[in-house]
Amino acid sequence: MHSELSLIEQMRSGKLWDIPGGIHPPERKSLSNTNPIDIAPLSPIYYVPIKQHIGNEGDLIVSVGDRVLAGQPLTNPKEGLSLPVHAPTSGLIKDIILHVSAHPSGIPETTVVLESDGENIAIANQPIPDWQNKPNSELIAHLKSMGIAGLGGAGFPTYIKANPTKNVELLIINAVECEPYITADDVLMRHYAQEIIQGIEVLQHMVKPELVVIAIEDNKPEAISAIEKVIVDHKHIEVRVVPTKYPSGGEKQLIQILTGLEVPNQSIPADIGIVMQNIGTCFAIKKAVIDGEALIERVVTITGESISRPQNLWVKLGAPISDLLTHCGLVPEQDQRLIMGGPMMGFNIMDIMMPVVKSTNCILAPSEYLLPSRGVEQACIRCSLCADACPVNLLPQQLLWFSKAKDHDKLEEYNLADCIECGVCSYVCPSQIPLVQYYRTSKVEIKQAKEDKIKSDKAKERFEARQERLERDKQARLQRHKESAEKRKKALEKDNSAKDKIAAALARAKAKKNELAGTTTEVENKTSEANIPEVKTTDTQDRVAAAIARAKAKKQQAALNSDETKPDKTRTDDTKPKDIKAKGTEVVEEKVQTAEQAKKDKVAAAIARAKAKKLKEAVEPAVANVEEKEQTSDPVSAEQVKKDKVAAAIARAKAKKLKETNETEPKTDNTSSESIVPPVSEQMSTDSKTPEQIKKDKVAAAIARAKAKKQKDQGEQK
Known part of the structure; x- marks a missing residue:
């Protein structure tokens, strides 16, 4: 009798599944993946945002005029989802200002302005040499103090994923890098395969999965070869080569391809026994635990047809984009577009002084001919191409209508939260409708509305609690008065002298009242005599x-x-x-x-x-x-x-x-x-x-x- 295979048995069988929708855009990766990773020169000024991750920003622990060293913390993390940021190089804290953020909105955020001294002196490293014998709590605290976040684009704090609350059967290392032009993970695997595997071993020790799978797209043969060479002696680490298809690098899409399982709505992979980490994050974990270095730099792809020397660079976090474009030889066209990220999920750079942050993997300067800008938005012709291409099986057309109408209830009913913002629907739309932009805006509006409701509910609770407290105090006062009156009454019943005093007081009051009545009568008589003609x-x-x-x-x-x-x-x-x-x-x-x-x-x-x-x-x-x-x-x-x-x-x-x-x-x-x-x-x-x-x-x-x-x-x- 045939029994159903377990998750690990399915994985070991090597079977792959497919995802719905998806597209095959031009890759154009060869522009930047043929050369080794170079080191970007030191910038005179670094703009270090104090928040470069999902969650809460930390508290500043430096002031204007302070001298700092490379790797020195600039903030302390707060409770909850929070990470510190570190000085990318040695120098002087010149200012703390609101500076343009590395975000589609470009909204200014609190930023530390660091003037480099050109010496790049670093603090002493803080490695954990015997990490294999350390408890998870110590390793998790170390990863948090080193500021390690996911480098795949989301910026989720790594120490959270490295400490799952449920048993983990499968650890997936995402090295797909499916978006066109971007080659940062590809060249990192080619030249730092051994360091990546060391970081994976640290994760194995912390997460304790039964199996580790490194997923790589089939358009990266050099990276696949480099990784397979260093895992020969690791029986619990395997490589899975997946077909090239966008967006197969999405977390839920890659899980579906490798396991055939779908992550339930409003759930995370850990709910089904799976944890996923980016290949660049594994390298950062190795640097933090084994080398004792904080996350102060990462690999960034500088590419595009308008770049004369496209390449991958080790860039210190906080470096302004203008310095990188100058170093790689930007030859701008008329109305040149600059994009942070890839052509599908990236966003237009509003200011070339925008800094590189932990989630920045690419700076793209494409030509208008090969990657034309979006035309004028036209009316939807209901061709259904967007629905056919959606990898999450959503209904982009209906979501567009509800987004324009700001119907948040309908957007939630149609599962807008499941949209991964891959940009496939916008890419295939013949009417040039920027669907993803509408969805992003609606997500922000829904989030803001929920936050406002939470604040309103809390304010209501505080008001009602205050009213209840005031009512309790009032009832307590009335009860005290009642008890006091009862005590006085009992005292009067026992004390006859008190009764005599009250009787005397009443007699005096009555006498005074009679006297006032007599005076009133006399006044009335005199008034009558004086006003006879007017009676x-x-x-x-x-x-x-x-x-x-x-x-x-x-x-x-x-x-x-x-x-x-x-x-x-x-x-x-x-x-x-x-x-x-x-x-x-x-x-x-x-x-x-x-x-x-x-x-x-x-x-x-x-x-x-x-x-x-x-x-x-x-x-x-x-x-x-x-x-x-x-x-x-x-x-x-x-x-x-x-x-x-x-x-x-x-x-x-x-x-x-x-x-x-x-x-x-x-x-x-x-x-x-x-x-x-x-x-x-x-x-x-x-x-x-x-x-x-x-x-x-x-x-x-x-x-x-x-x-x-x-x-x-x-x-x-x-």
Whole structure:
């Protein structure tokens, strides 16, 4: 019975698989792979970005004016994905500025400007000679301190891949280098095969795979021969020659070619027991562990039809591109294009002062004839060439629409994250649509949107936590107050002296309130006396009575002013008024009081005395009623008691004024008593008065006081 082969058995069988899509562009590798690797001359100025890898930038540990040596750290790595950067040569830290970055956007980033002293003095090497006996933790820390990152283009920190959390069956060394023009890995294998294998042995010791496979494209026969010679004695290291096809050098594509397995969506190769490293990274690992040198230089291909001496150079990181182009003899065309990377996945160089970084593998200066620039973008004709060529089986046309519409949800639904940005779709598009540029932009937008959402969620969590804390504090305060109140209540129940103090305080408050009520009543009385002419009521009868009283008072005052002497009570002759002129300024009309008028006055006085008597009889029960209400235990509102007091006070005042008037005034008053005091029945008919009746009583009392005052003044004048 045939059993399914394991991963290692499949690999040892030598079987290869194919990937969907892919293209075969012109290679043009012969321009730069025929010569050995040269050393780039020292640049006067190096621009060293403090971040040259995926992850977080480190913290600067140097300042302007410091002198440094080659290999000396310039930063300390932070927590998480972070690596230090090192001085590429000896010299002076001239400045720390924002400088153009080695990125498609060219966004300035923090950069250390190092002025070379031309001596290239390095710090002492820090090798680990007995690395075979060292634990992984020590080797991982060493790789991190040496700043080793993936040199295949992504710049992923190597110490992460060298410390897998799962068992690794297969370690793949990627030496495919499938993109046109680039030959850095090819010539490195030709001339440094032994050093590369030493780096692979260090990885074997750390990762402990069952098998190591070095994958090389069949268009690199010299490199294949060089590697096979040095692995003769290594039974767990094998070479696999794969067909030349772009983009077979992609991580997931190469795994599929070698094993027939596909890495699941949103997964990494380690999830299926595979780890992959670049061939140049293996050389850097050997230099770090065995030689003790930090990553401060790498092989860079300087090529293109506009380069007179295309070649591969050992370039120190931070060297400006302008120095490399000058060294290799750039003969620029009109509107010359410069590309960092290959023609498929590279990007246009915006500034020739852009520095070389850890992921820089090529500087390309192509001719317009052999590698024409992209034409004007036209409308999509739906030819499906992009979908046929996609090595990840995506739908580039739909992704384009969603990218233009900024529909991030649809882009994620259509697996934009799986796009490896190989540029195949743009290469085959007959409408010259820069599809990869749209996808890159959308990826950045989605990443930014997710980061903003994370920040927003964190801010929301902080706000809600604060609100909860404030609510807890509020409830705690209320609980403390409640407990304090309960304690005070219990203390009062036990301590009688406290009750006495509270009772005394309440008594004082009540006395003060009564005093204020009396003062208010007095003020109201004085106010009523001062504003008699302005008294207004809502009752029609009261308004009419007030008007009549004012008219009579006015008439009486006019009569008093016109009398010069008091008339004789016994005068019975009918004397007519005389007009008297006071020196031409005043005419006084004398009035003669007839016996009939005197009789009327007597009658009016008698009526006034009777009304006063009735008013007194009505007041006394009202006062008694008020006092009874104060003393009784029946629930009477404080407002009603106050109103009753006011009414009683007004009634007493009226009675007193009326009595004084009757005793002091002569009985010849020519003013009708009916206008002085309103009927008793209108003032206080019952013991309990309504607020409106009390108001009427106030108005009537005010009118009575005014009349009494006028009569008193009249008597004094007489």
